[in-house]
Amino acid sequence: xxxxxxPFDEMLERxxxxxxxxxxxxxxxxxxxxxxxxxxxxxxEAFFRRIGITFNVYGQDExxxxxxxxxxxxxxxxxxxxxxxxxxxxxxxxxxxxxxxxIYHRQEILRAGRVPREIIAGNEAFLPEMIGVDPPGGxxxxxxxxxxxxxxxxxxxxxxxxARTPSGVSYMLENRETMLxxxxxxFSRLKVRPVSRYxxxxxxxxxxxxxxxxxxxxxxxxxxxPGIHNSAYFEHSFLADQMGAELVESGDLRIENxxxxxxxxxxxxxxxxxxxxxxxxxxxxxxxNPDSLLGVPGIMDVYRAGNITIANAxxxxxxxxxxxxxxxxxxxxxxxxxxxxLKNVPTxxxxxxxxxxxVLENLKELVVKExxxxxxxxxxxxxxxxxxxxxxxxSKLRARPANYIAQPTLxxxxxxxxxxxxxxxxxxxxxxxxxxxxxxxxxxxxxxxxVALKKGSLVxxxxxxxxxxxxxxxxx
Amino acid sequence: MMLGKTAGGLxxxxxxxxxxxxxxxxxxxxxxxxxxxxxEAENEWQSVITTAGLAQQFNAAHDxxxxxxxxxxxxxxxxxxxSVLASLAAARSNARLVRTALSSEVWxxxxxxxxxxxxxxARPVSERTLYDTLARIKFRSAVVxxxxxxxxxxxxxxxxxxxxxFIERGDNTARILDVKYYVLLPATALVxxxxxxxxxxxxxxxxxxxxxYHWLNxxxxxxxGIAEFLILDRRxxxxxxxxxxxxxxxxxxxxxxxxxxxxxxxxxDRMCARMNENTIQSIFEAGLHxxxxxxxxxxxxxxxxxxxxxxxxx
Numbered sequence: 001x002x003x004x005x006x007p008f009d010e011m012l013e014r015x016x017x018x019x020x021x022x023x024x025x026x027x028x029x030x031x032x033x034x035x036x037x038x039x040x041x042x043x044x045e046a047f048f049r050r051i052g053i054t055f056n057v058y059g060q061d062e063x064x065x066x067x068x069x070x071x072x073x074x075x076x077x078x079x080x081x082x083x084x085x086x087x088x089x090x091x092x093x094x095x096x097x098x099x100x101x102x103i104y105h106r107q108e109i110l111r112a113g114r115v116p117r118e119i120i121a122g123n124e125a126f127l128p129e130m131i132g133v134d135p136p137g138g139x140x141x142x143x144x145x146x147x148x149x150x151x152x153x154x155x156x157x158x159x160x161x162x163a164r165t166p167s168g169v170s171y172m173l174e175n176r177e178t179m180l181x182x183x184x185x186x187f188s189r190l191k192v193r194p195v196s197r198y199x200x201x202x203x204x205x206x207x208x209x210x211x212x213x214x215x216x217x218x219x220x221x222x223x224x225x226p227g228i229h230n231s232a233y234f235e236h237s238f239l240a241d242q243m244g245a246e247l248v249e250s251g252d253l254r255i256e257n258x259x260x261x262x263x264x265x266x267x268x269x270x271x272x273x274x275x276x277x278x279x280x281x282x283x284x285x286x287x288x289n290p291d292s293l294l295g296v297p298g299i300m301d302v303y304r305a306g307n308i309t310i311a312n313a314x315x316x317x318x319x320x321x322x323x324x325x326x327x328x329x330x331x332x333x334x335x336x337x338x339x340x341x342l343k344n345v346p347t348x349x350x351x352x353x354x355x356x357x358x359v360l361e362n363l364k365e366l367v368v369k370e371x372x373x374x375x376x377x378x379x380x381x382x383x384x385x386x387x388x389x390x391x392x393x394x395s396k397l398r399a400r401p402a403n404y405i406a407q408p409t410l411x412x413x414x415x416x417x418x419x420x421x422x423x424x425x426x427x428x429x430x431x432x433x434x435x436x437x438x439x440x441x442x443x444x445x446x447x448x449x450x451v452a453l454k455k456g457s458l459v460x461x462x463x464x465x466x467x468x469x470x471x472x473x474x475x476x
Numbered sequence: 477m478m479l480g481k482t483a484g485g486l487x488x489x490x491x492x493x494x495x496x497x498x499x500x501x502x503x504x505x506x507x508x509x510x511x512x513x514x515x516e517a518e519n520e521w522q523s524v525i526t527t528a529g530l531a532q533q534f535n536a537a538h539d540x541x542x543x544x545x546x547x548x549x550x551x552x553x554x555x556x557x558x559s560v561l562a563s564l565a566a567a568r569s570n571a572r573l574v575r576t577a578l579s580s581e582v583w584x585x586x587x588x589x590x591x592x593x594x595x596x597x598a599r600p601v602s603e604r605t606l607y608d609t610l611a612r613i614k615f616r617s618a619v620v621x622x623x624x625x626x627x628x629x630x631x632x633x634x635x636x637x638x639x640x641x642f643i644e645r646g647d648n649t650a651r652i653l654d655v656k657y658y659v660l661l662p663a664t665a666l667v668x669x670x671x672x673x674x675x676x677x678x679x680x681x682x683x684x685x686x687x688x689y690h691w692l693n694x695x696x697x698x699x700x701g702i703a704e705f706l707i708l709d710r711r712x713x714x715x716x717x718x719x720x721x722x723x724x725x726x727x728x729x730x731x732x733x734x735x736x737x738x739x740x741x742x743x744x745d746r747m748c749a750r751m752n753e754n755t756i757q758s759i760f761e762a763g764l765h766x767x768x769x770x771x772x773x774x775x776x777x778x779x780x781x782x783x784x785x786x787x788x789x790x
Contacts, residue, residue, distance in 0.1 A: 049587075049591065050584050050587060050588055050591075051580070051583075051584060051587075052572070052583070052584075052587050228569065228572055228573055233572070237572070237575040237576055240576045241575060241576040246477070246479055246576070247479075247575075247576050248479065249481070251481065252479055252480070252481050262479060263479065263480045263481070263787050263790070264477050264478055264479055264480060264787070265478050265479070265480050265483045265632065265730075265734070265786040265787055266477075266734055266736070266787075267787070269477055
């Protein structure tokens with residue numbers, strides 16, 4: 001799995017023959033005119049601008065709304081490949097929910113010594129306020145986005161479990177919408193499984209998690225956004241709109257008669273399920289960050305009294321913490337009694353002296369991540385780093401080893417993008433979205449494929465020059 | 477069920493759209509006079525700025541009413557909070573806020589309106605392209621209105637949008653008349669002189685009504701006729717009576733939908749009654765300026781009552 005090996009190309013075997021799931025697409029592509037396709041690509045951009053699927057860049061001018069680049073070549077996954085992934089993800093998500101329940105109740109896994117206490121105790125993502133709290137329906141992670149990478153035909157690895165407030169699902173939906181408009185003929189040639197029902201599924205899943213006291217069969221669902229300037233505001237309003245839920249901000253909410261209520265044109269109306277896109281720390285200034293203007297003072301009391309569902313539950317961040325990541329295979333086994341179906345990327349915990357020594361020795365070959373970082377910030381990609389960057393990271397590692405983990409540089413699979421000269425391979429990852437309710441675990445066949453548009457780059461984050469692709473899961 | 481914030485967002489989205497369009501019309505009319513009657517250009521630009529309620533902001537940065545500066549100030553002036561560009565940006569920002577209440581067609585039309593205006597107004601607009609630029613802006617704004625009428629449910633969402641439109645429009649028409657009311661007064665008007673004729677035409681042009689007025693009046697222009705047309709004529713969609721009637725109707729829809737009347741309903745009734753009970757003669761007798769000032773106050777007051785009654789902010 002060294003970086004010198006040629007990465008696995010999902011479309012073309014040995015650079016010439018299309019692999020099974022891409023056969024029909026490749027055939028179609030050969031008959032297409034490159035200039036025509038590039039025009040389609042420009043059309044797609046205009047379409048995204050018109051519908052306003054933009055993101056705000058932090059620290060930039062408010063007027064500066066950027067588009068995440070969209071590549072018109074789909075990423076295609078075969079039915080059997082997907083079925084395997086689905087089973088693995090479902091197993092993992094079940095384990096994560098069981099782990100969260102345990103960690104906020106009896107902490108059996110700590111007693112059994114499978115996960116060290118320090119990792120939990122000293123962790124900011126662990127919320128003591130959640131100890132003993134029972135979320136409605138027993139669900140902690142209502143929405144999960146599992147980041148997967150691939151290195152071979154059957155080699156999938158989980159890179160990260162996004163168990164807090166995973167974003168990107170609006171791109172999954174709008175990318176598909178765009179492809180349907182641009183290439184209808186392809187959808188009659190290939191049996192692509194639809195993803196468009198996601199908002200209805202999300203609503204159903206959230207409704208199934210409503211507090212037990214809610215008499216109505218149709219609970220009031222609202223999406224809590226930090227507001228119009230948040231980088232993911234488009235997604236918040238998009239999901240609220242598609243679900244038929246209200247999109248609320250802190251200023252719309254207050255506690256009334258022991259319920260969280262929103263100010264309507266006719267007075268305050270109680271909310272049953274709050275899909276919040278606000279981080280834990282900002283959720284309740286009375287319980288967490290007292291300076292927060294984004295939350296609802298007192299919502300945690302309502303929550304503890306069982307009068308509102310908060311999705312995802314506060315404190316789920318402990319499950320996707322990078323310090324805990326390396327224990328996931330143990331966690332899956334501990335709660336399901338089965339071996340994890342999806343592999344973890346081998347990880348060195350720099351808090352351990354032996355591991356630190358190895359990491360320092362092999363820094364040039366490794367990817368080093370901050371335990372609490374996200375978005376591709378604060379990360380070192382050894383093979384791509386300059387000598388100066390390596391030296392800087394070395395001193396950071398020595399100063400605060402527990403703040404870092406290291407992983408081998410995976411030869412991420414590639415899928416072609418439409419470049420100037422035609423198809424050109426670029427590295428990708430995949431984030432499928434999973435919905436959890438007491439009744440069922442629902443996975444949309446597809447997800448968000450992120451692609452590093454720069455040749456050779458392994459960083460797919462939109463904040464670092466990444467783009468997206470539509471992800472096609474084929475029917476049987 | 478609708479959030480108070482959403483009602484407020486819809487109301488202001490359509491107020492700002494209407495304001496952008498009104499400013500465009502005002503600018504076009506001012507431009508026309510400046511072109512044809514160069515001697516009066518400065519006065520004309522001054523009254524355009526006064527009508528837009530921007531005298532203070534303009535004078536803070538400018539010494540004289542010079543055409544390129546007035547045009548730039550109204551279209552995209554950095555110190556003008558209600559320039560055409562700023563109004564359209566505010567309309568779009570409100571549209572983003574209430575996107576869940578809008579059909580995708582209304583949202584996209586608003587977004588495209590803003591995108592085109594942003595591109596057109598990225599640099600100062602030359603006199604050569606002014607007419608086309610204003611035409612594009614009016615066109616884009618008309619597309620938003622068309623999408624609203626063609627694709628939105630006739631429920632509270634629609635009512636709040638329309639209330640914003642008609643309050644802004646009524647306010648605008650009253651201001652245009654009030655800034656020019658002296659040219660309509662019989663005492664000071666030198667009836668039939670070229671100067672007044674041009675001023676009258678310009679009042680009509682400011683509300684895009686010169687053709688409809690002449691069509692209805694067979695070419696006879698009189699100050700009282702113009703005043704009657706813009707104040708009392710319900711066939712005229714920018715007249716005060718028409719705006720009051722629409723405000724009343726939309727508030728009535730809300731009362732029906734929600735089953736509650738508010739103080740704003742009482743004021744709307746009084747505003748409509750005032751339009752019904754007066755004739756143009758009685759208005760002139762009691763004082764045109766006073767009548768217009770009261771109308772402007774009413775528009776301001778009903779806006780703030782609606783804001784409270786429907787809980788826009790608290």
